[in-house]
Amino acid sequence: MTNPNNATITTVHRAAFTGGDALKIPTLRILKDDGSLYDGAEAPTLDQATALKMYDTMVFTRVLDERMLAAQRQGRISFYMQCLGEEGTTVGSAAALTEHDMIMAQYREQGALRYRGFTLEQFMNQLFSNELDLGKGRQMPVHYGSNAINYMTISSPLGTQIPQASGYAYAQKLRGLDAITLCYFGEGAASEGDFHAGMNMAAVHKAPVIFFCRNNGYAISTPANEQFVGDGIACRGVGYGMKTIRVDGADILAVYQATQMAREHALKHHEPVLIESIAYRLGAHSSSDDPSGYRSKEEEALWRKNDPIARFKAWLLQQGWLDEAADKAKTEQLRVDILDALKVAEKVAKPGIEHLISDVYAEPIPALQQQLDELKQHIRKYPDAYPITAGRFE
Amino acid sequence: MAKMNMLQAINNALDLAMAKDDGVVCFGEDVGHFGGVFRATSKLQEKYGRARCFNTPLTEQGIAGFANGMASQGMKPVAEIQFADYIFPAFDQIVNETAKFRYRSGNEFNVGGLVFRTPYGGGIAGGHYHSQSPEAYFAHTPGLKIVVPRDPYQAKGLLLASIACPDPVIFFEPKKLYRASTGEVPEEYYELPIGKAEVLQQGKDVTVLAWGAQMEIVQKAVDMAAEQGVSCEVIDLRSILPWDADTVAASVKKTGRLVINHEAPLTGGFAGEIAATIQKMCFLHLESPIERVCGLDTPYPLALEKEYVADHLKTFEAIMRSVNF
Numbered sequence: 001m002t003n004p005n006n007a008t009i010t011t012v013h014r015a016a017f018t019g020g021d022a023l024k025i026p027t028l029r030i031l032k033d034d035g036s037l038y039d040g041a042e043a044p045t046l047d048q049a050t051a052l053k054m055y056d057t058m059v060f061t062r063v064l065d066e067r068m069l070a071a072q073r074q075g076r077i078s079f080y081m082q083c084l085g086e087e088g089t090t091v092g093s094a095a096a097l098t099e100h101d102m103i104m105a106q107y108r109e110q111g112a113l114r115y116r117g118f119t120l121e122q123f124m125n126q127l128f129s130n131e132l133d134l135g136k137g138r139q140m141p142v143h144y145g146s147n148a149i150n151y152m153t154i155s156s157p158l159g160t161q162i163p164q165a166s167g168y169a170y171a172q173k174l175r176g177l178d179a180i181t182l183c184y185f186g187e188g189a190a191s192e193g194d195f196h197a198g199m200n201m202a203a204v205h206k207a208p209v210i211f212f213c214r215n216n217g218y219a220i221s222t223p224a225n226e227q228f229v230g231d232g233i234a235c236r237g238v239g240y241g242m243k244t245i246r247v248d249g250a251d252i253l254a255v256y257q258a259t260q261m262a263r264e265h266a267l268k269h270h271e272p273v274l275i276e277s278i279a280y281r282l283g284a285h286s287s288s289d290d291p292s293g294y295r296s297k298e299e300e301a302l303w304r305k306n307d308p309i310a311r312f313k314a315w316l317l318q319q320g321w322l323d324e325a326a327d328k329a330k331t332e333q334l335r336v337d338i339l340d341a342l343k344v345a346e347k348v349a350k351p352g353i354e355h356l357i358s359d360v361y362a363e364p365i366p367a368l369q370q371q372l373d374e375l376k377q378h379i380r381k382y383p384d385a386y387p388i389t390a391g392r393f394e
Numbered sequence: 395m396a397k398m399n400m401l402q403a404i405n406n407a408l409d410l411a412m413a414k415d416d417g418v419v420c421f422g423e424d425v426g427h428f429g430g431v432f433r434a435t436s437k438l439q440e441k442y443g444r445a446r447c448f449n450t451p452l453t454e455q456g457i458a459g460f461a462n463g464m465a466s467q468g469m470k471p472v473a474e475i476q477f478a479d480y481i482f483p484a485f486d487q488i489v490n491e492t493a494k495f496r497y498r499s500g501n502e503f504n505v506g507g508l509v510f511r512t513p514y515g516g517g518i519a520g521g522h523y524h525s526q527s528p529e530a531y532f533a534h535t536p537g538l539k540i541v542v543p544r545d546p547y548q549a550k551g552l553l554l555a556s557i558a559c560p561d562p563v564i565f566f567e568p569k570k571l572y573r574a575s576t577g578e579v580p581e582e583y584y585e586l587p588i589g590k591a592e593v594l595q596q597g598k599d600v601t602v603l604a605w606g607a608q609m610e611i612v613q614k615a616v617d618m619a620a621e622q623g624v625s626c627e628v629i630d631l632r633s634i635l636p637w638d639a640d641t642v643a644a645s646v647k648k649t650g651r652l653v654i655n656h657e658a659p660l661t662g663g664f665a666g667e668i669a670a671t672i673q674k675m676c677f678l679h680l681e682s683p684i685e686r687v688c689g690l691d692t693p694y695p696l697a698l699e700k701e702y703v704a705d706h707l708k709t710f711e712a713i714m715r716s717v718n719f
Contacts (some may be wrong), residue, residue: 030504102467136500145499152466153499157490163459164466164491174445193483197456204451205460360499360536362506362560365589365636368536373546392586 030253035314044257058087072287085282088308092255100179104161116149125346159192166202180208184257188219202272214280221294237274249279250308309343398579398634405415407553430497458484470507478514479523493537504561512570525694527658540634542606551586568607591638600651605631615709643675650681660688682719685712
């Protein structure tokens, strides 16, 4: 006997429910807090240069986050979002990809972006929405993107990138490219309809995409237990007929290994894979949020011990690949570099007025050109009211 | 030239576009082997394979999101939403994603190859959810282009232009005309311009403007007015976004009067946008108030459909009100 989709089924002859807890998906951990491996665990193949790039990238995002949150508090940028506590999740996964793979992110994945080669100057130009920003200063800070490094521009609506990733990966398959798509989203975004739509579309159409869920315990103030009652996000992948794995997000070796395996599987079988990474959002949701209103300091302190950087550092030291003193000096230098880049970017002019209407369409439509012409007339009349653009055209 | 109905013209356009460009892929609910509930994608799967013409799960937001993803990779997805009434689950993907893709990324990425095809409009006893004309919801969204053909020749030329267009397009197909409207259609590839209205009939007393399936209704009203000695200039807008204000304004400057007809409800309908713009462009030329003949501000009804619609008699009355003001 088969189901309508030709899956083999087993039958019983007495009514019995299958519980939501029937499937307990385990969590992969390779690395202990002290940097040693669990018994029976095996570190993924990782050369020293790659390992150090991963480590440096994590440190970079942590220092950048620290500095830019401060810059927001000083009123120098309008908004910021940290990825504190999730550096291992995003860097470990990005490191397992090739540069040809597309990344579609939510917004808390600056580690992946940096790993891809987004420069310090590019971060700063976007955060200050100046005229050197690839996005031409149109989106809020942290909405990064770059075609050159296959990192899709971020948008604020949650979950929208999930079905898009399915379509992007399907196109990669159709074109016969040796590349996949990796799509990041949080456990809160997984409650959106687009999660269901995108997962199912990818499964049915066999799109080579890795769905990478950052389950960090909170969606702004909403704890995960008010987001879902099932076994996290991972169990849903199984429901869509998808290969699924759960990893400890503070364990970069586990994240790296799982993503590497997922990539191989997605490419070889043209199938989506779901990875759920468990880490904790140590910082506030954003610069507009204060977590003390909805969670305790004790809880945060407990998770602070689960530091992906400290754990990986311990492993690197044991490998003899990292020098503590040199590392400290490097981090200090990084702080200086970031502050210098910040000071440069904040002095760069904002985009010119023509970029108000460029890129709405491939070419401005006549009505839009007319609106710009009228606006310029207006600005000429009241230049003092529009200091950013006045005097900068014609 | 061959005689085709509107569905055949659309099917022919899709066939030519798929033959011309490997990047053109058709998908949606029941679009695959079955060829769509209206048969617009008939035989395309047989000809181009399951990878390029396929059924999707029943999820409009999924279809739209998937299409956005494919288009951002550089392909040209032609995604079908089975009825325009069911495009609303995809509203977020279309308005927040499709429309803003190029702008928000600073042109790092775009979904220019994308076309959403969807049957729209009433007149088929479709009740609330098989009759709607949602073009005005989308007309309020910079970044989209919106096209509505009136006959098979227009449907093919405008659809091919939409697929070739470097901007995303919503292509509303008047389903009432799918089989009812027939005409001579060139068998070869051709495009008609997006953003250009077409003057179908020259006149001197009043300009009558509509689009899609309403063109036939307007024509009936215009013929009635002609019997009363009223000379109407008839314009098919063809593109809602961008819309051709210059052609409409030139006509109104000549006639001094404007009657706009659409199926969708009056309040917030696209006629309001046209009326406001033309009133500004033609203030010194207007001899009477701009008339709007539209659906009532109600959901689209079943039993009283005939009373509800912006039919030829209501349009004729508006024309006469306009010239007798």
